Amino acid sequence: MKKLTIATSVLALGCGTAAIAGGHAEKVAVLETYANIAEANYADSLSAAQNLQAAVNALVASPSAEALEAAKAAWLAARVPYQQSEVFRFGNAIVDDWEGKVNAWPLDEGLIDYVDASYGGPTDENEAAVLNVVANASFTLSGEAVDASTITPALLENTLQEADGVEANVATGYHAVEFLLWGQDLNGHGAGAGNRPWTDYAAGAACTGGNCDRRGEYLKAATDLLVSDLEWIVAQWAEDGEARTTVLADADAGIAAILTGMGSLSYGETAGERMRLGVMLNDPEEEHSCFADNTHNDHFYNGVGIQSVYNGSYTRIDGSVVDGASLSDLVAATDADLDAEMQMKLAAAVLALGKIKTAAEAGFSYDMMLERGNAAGEALIMGGVNGLVDQTRSIERVVAALGTSIEVEGSDSLDNPNAVFE
Amino acid sequence: MREFATAAMVLWASFAWADTPDVTASVTHHVLPGYDLLVQNTQALAATAEQECSASSPDLIQAYHRAFDSWISVSHLRFGPSESEDRAFALAFWPDPRGSTPKALSALIGAQDPAVRVPDAFRTVSVAARGFYALDFLLFDAQFTTDATAYTCALIQAVTTDIAANALAIRDGWLNGYADLMLMPGNDTYRTANEAAKQLFTALVTGLEFTSSMRLGRPLGTFERPRPKRAEARRSGRSLRHVILSLAATRDLALRLSSSDPDIAQAFDTAIMRAERLDDPIFASVSTPQGRLQVEILQQNVDMLRQRLTEQVGPSLGIEAGFNSLDGD
Numbered sequence: 001m002k003k004l005t006i007a008t009s010v011l012a013l014g015c016g017t018a019a020i021a022g023g024h025a026e027k028v029a030v031l032e033t034y035a036n037i038a039e040a041n042y043a044d045s046l047s048a049a050q051n052l053q054a055a056v057n058a059l060v061a062s063p064s065a066e067a068l069e070a071a072k073a074a075w076l077a078a079r080v081p082y083q084q085s086e087v088f089r090f091g092n093a094i095v096d097d098w099e100g101k102v103n104a105w106p107l108d109e110g111l112i113d114y115v116d117a118s119y120g121g122p123t124d125e126n127e128a129a130v131l132n133v134v135a136n137a138s139f140t141l142s143g144e145a146v147d148a149s150t151i152t153p154a155l156l157e158n159t160l161q162e163a164d165g166v167e168a169n170v171a172t173g174y175h176a177v178e179f180l181l182w183g184q185d186l187n188g189h190g191a192g193a194g195n196r197p198w199t200d201y202a203a204g205a206a207c208t209g210g211n212c213d214r215r216g217e218y219l220k221a222a223t224d225l226l227v228s229d230l231e232w233i234v235a236q237w238a239e240d241g242e243a244r245t246t247v248l249a250d251a252d253a254g255i256a257a258i259l260t261g262m263g264s265l266s267y268g269e270t271a272g273e274r275m276r277l278g279v280m281l282n283d284p285e286e287e288h289s290c291f292a293d294n295t296h297n298d299h300f301y302n303g304v305g306i307q308s309v310y311n312g313s314y315t316r317i318d319g320s321v322v323d324g325a326s327l328s329d330l331v332a333a334t335d336a337d338l339d340a341e342m343q344m345k346l347a348a349a350v351l352a353l354g355k356i357k358t359a360a361e362a363g364f365s366y367d368m369m370l371e372r373g374n375a376a377g378e379a380l381i382m383g384g385v386n387g388l389v390d391q392t393r394s395i396e397r398v399v400a401a402l403g404t405s406i407e408v409e410g411s412d413s414l415d416n417p418n419a420v421f422e
Numbered sequence: 423m424r425e426f427a428t429a430a431m432v433l434w435a436s437f438a439w440a441d442t443p444d445v446t447a448s449v450t451h452h453v454l455p456g457y458d459l460l461v462q463n464t465q466a467l468a469a470t471a472e473q474e475c476s477a478s479s480p481d482l483i484q485a486y487h488r489a490f491d492s493w494i495s496v497s498h499l500r501f502g503p504s505e506s507e508d509r510a511f512a513l514a515f516w517p518d519p520r521g522s523t524p525k526a527l528s529a530l531i532g533a534q535d536p537a538v539r540v541p542d543a544f545r546t547v548s549v550a551a552r553g554f555y556a557l558d559f560l561l562f563d564a565q566f567t568t569d570a571t572a573y574t575c576a577l578i579q580a581v582t583t584d585i586a587a588n589a590l591a592i593r594d595g596w597l598n599g600y601a602d603l604m605l606m607p608g609n610d611t612y613r614t615a616n617e618a619a620k621q622l623f624t625a626l627v628t629g630l631e632f633t634s635s636m637r638l639g640r641p642l643g644t645f646e647r648p649r650p651k652r653a654e655a656r657r658s659g660r661s662l663r664h665v666i667l668s669l670a671a672t673r674d675l676a677l678r679l680s681s682s683d684p685d686i687a688q689a690f691d692t693a694i695m696r697a698e699r700l701d702d703p704i705f706a707s708v709s710t711p712q713g714r715l716q717v718e719i720l721q722q723n724v725d726m727l728r729q730r731l732t733e734q735v736g737p738s739l740g741i742e743a744g745f746n747s748l749d750g751d
Contacts (some may be wrong), residue, residue, distance in 0.1 A: 125520070125521060165646070263745040279508075280511050280512075282548045285520075406742075
């Protein structure tokens, strides 16, 4: 038995390297489409974030109800391309390492600004849960004094983000900006998003919530940082960028990266962490965009992004299309039935996620769906979850059919095995 | 190029068929007996709680430990009936990074929520207020044991009844169809025996990952910031016990899937022996350099095991792990 195992191991290794379906040139063409879509998708995210930046600057310069609404509208628009780009996150280490700066979630928002008394105080898990940087120009963090008299991108990025080693201390990115624009959603399972008054940014006596100038400073710093972080990732996917060259360096590893991104986002991340957990906890704070009530769009555009990558066709925010040789072509050449199954599952998941979006936009918001005993809401959300889980099974079949091997996200400890302890 | 690839694919496929591990033995000797024991011990727990609902009752505490032990021994089997209707989550909501369990329990008690009187109503309650980890609070945390009222008693009974019902539903799901899906592949869930084997292998590897990154990794935190309070079920002193029980259960499955590979048995035995030698039931010592080192070494043992399984055993059997719920952040 032992001998057999050794012999077949070698065989498996031989197959693993030589047997991956499709020729090298076909795979490189698929990877080029993939990298082109990534570049276009992040470029769209950047240009939408620059619109947000202009709206935020206008709000801080001359606060008004209209200026706040314009900034909120720009934030919502900025999420459309970004959520589609999440399919590039898992599988591309460079994206995954960077992603926490722009889309970390969930957050203990009391770190940033004032919160309602019902939010509670510091917890076992997070001593900085109600630090309130907007109200405090200096404070102690992990035993060290911090000078926050000026709120800068550097302060957010280097000192506050994941402060005290706690992931819920999210000081940067879309969700920090979202909180500063909308405020806490205190409606529980009732209709309505966060309702921060525009006067939270007003000057002088009109200021509500205290420290309006510092709040504006924080909002500007967080938005500027978001734009510069997106500029960085766009460059990584450009002609000689590191993300693009890494994906193209090894065709088989590149194909595996595409599939890893599709499967991990479908299953562990969106279906599990973001959707199913909220249903099981009946907790409106488990919404991905809990301040803006935009969760239905977050999930929907995740699904669209996964589908775009497989089909090798991305529709940009100006309506133009980036397309080319696709993973679908590669699978069809090996197993046409499996390609049809994969396309059908992806379409079914997008449709199921679309039903959540449709209901939410018609007034049945995501936090209402999460309410205990709300069977219709649970059925809608679980429809999306099941669609994503179902497509993951087909993604695994594609992995097997292409003879490729996925690198599943592991823990840091496994990534850096320490031989000393063997 | 294409032709060559096709030829090699056929070779690969036939080889995989020849060596697909014994799914039948895993299902009949690992999965089903594990769930039988869970059903038996959770029914005993619910029956005991009907008689004795005080946290100071030795019978109740003993029944809690027995039932929890049998859950940990199947806790790696996160697919099929355990995932239907969120049963496994309702039995075991942990880790709980936002403190949802004490919050949800306090909310029920504060509102004197009548859901505790009707099992069907209790099934709609947040999973954070249900299952074994809720009992860890209700039976062992002073916030709930001090001045316990008749409502707390009813809540403990509702939780244990719900646990028993979920355990039964999972076991019945296996007996009434799911086992056949695995034993007689060629259905839409498992098209081939290889897909069924892959599911079991994924459960095995994910179980080890959970032990490493959650059961050990959460209390370890970082060297600068150890987090002993994050240890699993620390209130009832079960943290290390879960590591040992889970290693023993995954050892059984690993040996069935690997035709009793002696190297794998040896690697499990090393990890289990190291865990048994740790004199630190709730990993309180992770705050001291020496204590921390011991827990880190144990974690390394578990990681090596997982690595050996994914890099050597899986490929040699023609299977590799699929996506799991721990992918993502």
